[in-house]
Amino acid sequence: MEILMAFLIGILFMAATYLMLSKSLLRIIIGTGLLSHGAHLLILTMGGLKRGAPPLLGEHAATYVDPLPQALILTAIVISFGVTSFFLVLAYRAYQELGTDNMDRLRGKEGHE
Amino acid sequence: MNNLIIFPILIPLITGVVLIFFAKNIMVQRWISAISALIVIIVSFMQANLVYHDGIQTMDVSNWEAPYGITLVSDMLSSLLVLTTSIIAFAALIYSFQSIGEAREKFYYYPVVHFLIVGVNGAFTTGDIFNLFVFFEVMLMSSYVLLVLGGTKIQLRESIKYILVNVISSALFVIAVAYLYSVVGTLNMAHISVRLSEAGNTGIITVLAVLFLIVFGLKGAIFPLYFWLPGSYYAPPAPVMALFGALLTKVGVYSITRTFTLFFYHDVGYTHQLLQILAILTIISGVIGALAFTDIKKIVIYNIIVAVGVILFGVSVLTPESLTGAVFYLIHDMNIKAALFLLIGIIIAITGTSDLNKISGLINRYPGLGWTFFIAGLALAGIPPLSGFAGKMMIVRAGFETENYIGAFVVLMSSLLVLYSIMRIFIGGFWGTPRAYKNEDKAPVKWLLIAPAVLTAFAVLYGLGTEAVYPVISAAAETLANPEIYIHAVLKE
Numbered sequence: 001m002e003i004l005m006a007f008l009i010g011i012l013f014m015a016a017t018y019l020m021l022s023k024s025l026l027r028i029i030i031g032t033g034l035l036s037h038g039a040h041l042l043i044l045t046m047g048g049l050k051r052g053a054p055p056l057l058g059e060h061a062a063t064y065v066d067p068l069p070q071a072l073i074l075t076a077i078v079i080s081f082g083v084t085s086f087f088l089v090l091a092y093r094a095y096q097e098l099g100t101d102n103m104d105r106l107r108g109k110e111g112h113e
Numbered sequence: 114m115n116n117l118i119i120f121p122i123l124i125p126l127i128t129g130v131v132l133i134f135f136a137k138n139i140m141v142q143r144w145i146s147a148i149s150a151l152i153v154i155i156v157s158f159m160q161a162n163l164v165y166h167d168g169i170q171t172m173d174v175s176n177w178e179a180p181y182g183i184t185l186v187s188d189m190l191s192s193l194l195v196l197t198t199s200i201i202a203f204a205a206l207i208y209s210f211q212s213i214g215e216a217r218e219k220f221y222y223y224p225v226v227h228f229l230i231v232g233v234n235g236a237f238t239t240g241d242i243f244n245l246f247v248f249f250e251v252m253l254m255s256s257y258v259l260l261v262l263g264g265t266k267i268q269l270r271e272s273i274k275y276i277l278v279n280v281i282s283s284a285l286f287v288i289a290v291a292y293l294y295s296v297v298g299t300l301n302m303a304h305i306s307v308r309l310s311e312a313g314n315t316g317i318i319t320v321l322a323v324l325f326l327i328v329f330g331l332k333g334a335i336f337p338l339y340f341w342l343p344g345s346y347y348a349p350p351a352p353v354m355a356l357f358g359a360l361l362t363k364v365g366v367y368s369i370t371r372t373f374t375l376f377f378y379h380d381v382g383y384t385h386q387l388l389q390i391l392a393i394l395t396i397i398s399g400v401i402g403a404l405a406f407t408d409i410k411k412i413v414i415y416n417i418i419v420a421v422g423v424i425l426f427g428v429s430v431l432t433p434e435s436l437t438g439a440v441f442y443l444i445h446d447m448n449i450k451a452a453l454f455l456l457i458g459i460i461i462a463i464t465g466t467s468d469l470n471k472i473s474g475l476i477n478r479y480p481g482l483g484w485t486f487f488i489a490g491l492a493l494a495g496i497p498p499l500s501g502f503a504g505k506m507m508i509v510r511a512g513f514e515t516e517n518y519i520g521a522f523v524v525l526m527s528s529l530l531v532l533y534s535i536m537r538i539f540i541g542g543f544w545g546t547p548r549a550y551k552n553e554d555k556a557p558v559k560w561l562l563i564a565p566a567v568l569t570a571f572a573v574l575y576g577l578g579t580e581a582v583y584p585v586i587s588a589a590a591e592t593l594a595n596p597e598i599y600i601h602a603v604l605k606e
Contacts, residue, residue: 025273028277032277032280032281035281035284036280036283036284036287039284039287039291040287042287042288042291043287043290043291047294069294072243072294075247076246080283083250083254083257083280083283086257086276087276090257090261090269090273090276094269094272094273097266097269098269098270106273
């Protein structure tokens with residue numbers, strides 16, 4: 001199971017890197033989304049997969065899954081959701097204002113309006 | 114257990130939330146902001162005083178005992194940085210009243226500044242590695258808003274790059290924490306330190322150290338990860354630049370200092386050597402930038418990078434003296450960078466340009482501005498008896514004592530070139546024939562000068578009173594040099 005997850009995370013990172021290296025702003029944002037998905041799955045895998053019952057009080061299971069990574073993922077998902085939505089709005093505004101979503105044309109001259 | 118240490122985080126948070134409701138009433142916003150910032154200064158002073166007399170203060174949030182819950186830890190270094198942050202935030206707010214403009218004030222400028230302070234103070238205070246990530250994100254989210262607020266073309270363009278860099282570095286942070294968790298199975302920083310000393314598997318720990326160095330290096334702008342900084346910090350107005358330049362990179366530097374003295378101090382052969390080489394290269398590239406540009410904003414921005422290198426060189430030498438010097442220099446630099454950014458903000462407000470070739474002769478009409486800038490520039494370079502001197506001297510001496518001749522020499526040479534880069538602004542901008550500038554009469558120079566003048570006065574006092582503050586700073590460095598003190602205070606073993 002861990003091996004399978006390692007491949008999945010690797011593919012996600014690969015796709016994210018490819019998208020982030022492209023010129024279109026929208027593809028870059030999708031790339032950051034995939035990157036954070038990969039990172040979240042990595043936390044899940046690092047906490048150990050399939051180790052037993054859910055970690056509930058009163059369940060008295062002999063083995064139970066480590067709940068901490070799940071709590072971390074929940075926090076990280078909320079944060080990356082917030083950042084991605086902000087990034088999307090910013091991209092739209094920048095497109096309206098600057099008239100392009102091509103990163104090459106967004107370079108601008110140093111210190112110039 | 115002490116509840117006092119959460120107040121520098123809680124007060125700005127509540128203030129920020131309250132201010133959202135008064136968005137359109139500027140006077141109310143200004144008063145609440147100033148009063149709240151003043152209260153935070155008082156509270157953080159009390160906290161620093163308490164830590165100095167009674168040792169490290171901790172607070173287990175919701176009474177979940179360490180290492181199970183989130184613990185806030187205030188040692189001497191954290192509390193000093195929180196105090197410095199509050200003073201700079203207050204100065205930047207006072208300065209903003211007359212310079213930031215009504216449009217920004219009506220669109221949530223003040224609430225966002227307070228949220229930024231929440232993130233910075235939280236990052237300095239927390240004792241939990243994942244909580245550090247959360248406070249980083251609070252701080253970054255506010256910085257995105259501050260950077261883009263105003264919506265000019267250059268701001269939009271630079272914000273996109275800034276956000277992209279930081280999103281990637283946040284993902285790397287999560288990945289680094291995930292790896293660390295799989296090795297040690299805990300998130301409490303003191304507990305991580307204990308488990309890492311027990312683990313003994315140095316290969317994976319070295320990988321972790323380098324991963325954390327990349328994550329925090331991106332925020333702290335070390336070589337070669339500083340590429341985003343000159344462009345992004347150029348875009349926003351002066352008070353925002355002061356907040357960014359004084360606080361944001363220093364949070365990265367603080368995190369590197371914390372992790373490299375608390376977690377990765379067992380096998381220093383590879384990691385600290387790497388840190389040292391990068392610190393030296395950071396200084397060199399910063400100095401080259403500071404000398405290359407004739408734009409006053411760019412010159413001061415590149416000086417941020419020089420200072421980051423100097424502090425991290427002190428950290429990488431890892432002797433009690435060099436750490437004392439690094440802490441000394443860290444606090445000095447936060448203060449003086451804020452002052453310099455506010456001062457060049459005034460120059461830009463008067464002249465309407467940041468190009469050094471178009472400015473000259475300012476000292477005739479603005480002697481107060483000129484001399485404040487002169488003193489701030491001398492303090493930045495570390496001319497005795499001003500504030501940069503003591504820290505740099507300790508760093509250089511520790512460097513020579515541990516036979517790191519190249520690094521110590523580069524730090525020494527950098528002071529000379531930093532002095533040259535700043536004096537170039539003074540000579541070019543303040544000397545020479547006076548010119549007429551179109552915005553000249555509109556700029557409220559007297560009011561704007563208050564905040565940077567107070568900060569410069571602090572720099573003078575900090576330098577003259579080195580003897581008096583030395584015990585406080587060396588107490589901070591002692592905790593860094595002996596992680597057992599920190600661990601013992603948090604885990605109470």
